[in-house]
Amino acid sequence: MAKKSIVDFEKIKQELSDLPTPIQVIDQNAKVVNKEAFDSFSDDQLVEFMEKMVWERALHEQTMNFSRQGRMGFYAPTAGEEASEMGTVMAMKDQDFLLPAYRDIPQLIQHGATVTEAFWWSRGHVKGNEFKARSLMPQIIIGAAYLETAGVALGLKKNGEDAIAFSYTGDGGTSQGDSYEGMNFAGAFQAPALFIVQDNNYAISVPREKQTAAKTLTLKAAAAGIPAVQVDGMDILACYSVAKAAREYILAGNGPVMIETLTDRYGAHSSAGDDPSRYRSKEAQQPWLDRDPLIRMRKILTDKGLWSEDHEEELTKKYKDSFKDALKEADAVEPEKVSDMLKRTFEVPTPEMQVEIAKFEEKESK
Ligand SMILES: Cc1ncc(C[n+]2csc(CCOP(=O)(O)OP(=O)(O)O)c2C)c(N)n1
Numbered sequence: 001m002a003k004k005s006i007v008d009f010e011k012i013k014q015e016l017s018d019l020p021t022p023i024q025v026i027d028q029n030a031k032v033v034n035k036e037a038f039d040s041f042s043d044d045q046l047v048e049f050m051e052k053m054v055w056e057r058a059l060h061e062q063t064m065n066f067s068r069q070g071r072m073g074f075y076a077p078t079a080g081e082e083a084s085e086m087g088t089v090m091a092m093k094d095q096d097f098l099l100p101a102y103r104d105i106p107q108l109i110q111h112g113a114t115v116t117e118a119f120w121w122s123r124g125h126v127k128g129n130e131f132k133a134r135s136l137m138p139q140i141i142i143g144a145a146y147l148e149t150a151g152v153a154l155g156l157k158k159n160g161e162d163a164i165a166f167s168y169t170g171d172g173g174t175s176q177g178d179s180y181e182g183m184n185f186a187g188a189f190q191a192p193a194l195f196i197v198q199d200n201n202y203a204i205s206v207p208r209e210k211q212t213a214a215k216t217l218t219l220k221a222a223a224a225g226i227p228a229v230q231v232d233g234m235d236i237l238a239c240y241s242v243a244k245a246a247r248e249y250i251l252a253g254n255g256p257v258m259i260e261t262l263t264d265r266y267g268a269h270s271s272a273g274d275d276p277s278r279y280r281s282k283e284a285q286q287p288w289l290d291r292d293p294l295i296r297m298r299k300i301l302t303d304k305g306l307w308s309e310d311h312e313e314e315l316t317k318k319y320k321d322s323f324k325d326a327l328k329e330a331d332a333v334e335p336e337k338v339s340d341m342l343k344r345t346f347e348v349p350t351p352e353m354q355v356e357i358a359k360f361e362e363k364e365s366k
Contacts, residue, residue: 172203
């Protein structure tokens, strides 16, 4: 007779594999699945949600055009992530502190940076870090924003501020140790932080399933004692409602929260132009395109008589024209010099850097 084990690891593993149902307000067929949440929005609010997503999609399309023309620096495409990004950032208040990653330029602009400043940031110009928005500059080191968030959030708590920290990372970011350390610290100190994981299925070419055996990324917050929830990241009403509820919960002194938005990166990882067809089939992506966040809101608004194709076209043109003006403004400043960047790195440049500075000054004077 087989000896009975003292512990059933398979059962424990199974319990970790039970998938929650992500929170939704409208499904991909534009059917209202949470009437109470839906009815809490006025018609004007519903239109505003759609306008923000049209704005972000226009920003994406225009920046990709600028990139192809060689007029941007580094820029991370955002098509597909409009509901996740606009829904969560619309729950932010001016006094809240933003800790964005490189794919969160739209939220940075919504939180008070100008489009021109965002373009300077993309070009690596120091003026791109001088925005008045209450935010750190977009973090390139994945996962690191969560460490900074723990510190910022603790500072907000110690100052007794009526504000929380909003922090973004991707699924790949949660595979970096920094993100756990940040969440653990924030959990231990009950710091007012909202950790938003935009689970867009890929970390460059590595699919989410290959990055971790965890069935949901919310499990990573559980280890830090932080309540976490999955949200349909293609449903702006759900993203906003959950972010707003999280903000209120955190502000009431209950410690941090994590939200995992299930979303998708439609195109390449960055404007540097990796080729997604090398790691992702069209068939695998199609279900995500069918869940597009604009399609479902467009249907809801059109059925209510609040939206038309002509209006959307006009808006898109208006937004794109404003981005063209912003780029002209960005062009009007002298490009960043390598020597100036080096001079700013330390208050007193090291002897090696002094040699580098002299070398670049010589080159730049020609
Ligand atoms: C610590 C660190 N390791 C590696 C990289 C290189 N890198 C840049 S983006 C990226 C993938 C990040 O994926 P994810 O966090 O899912 O965010 P997404 O780009 O999909 O928004 C990697 C590995 C980095 N920036 N930082």
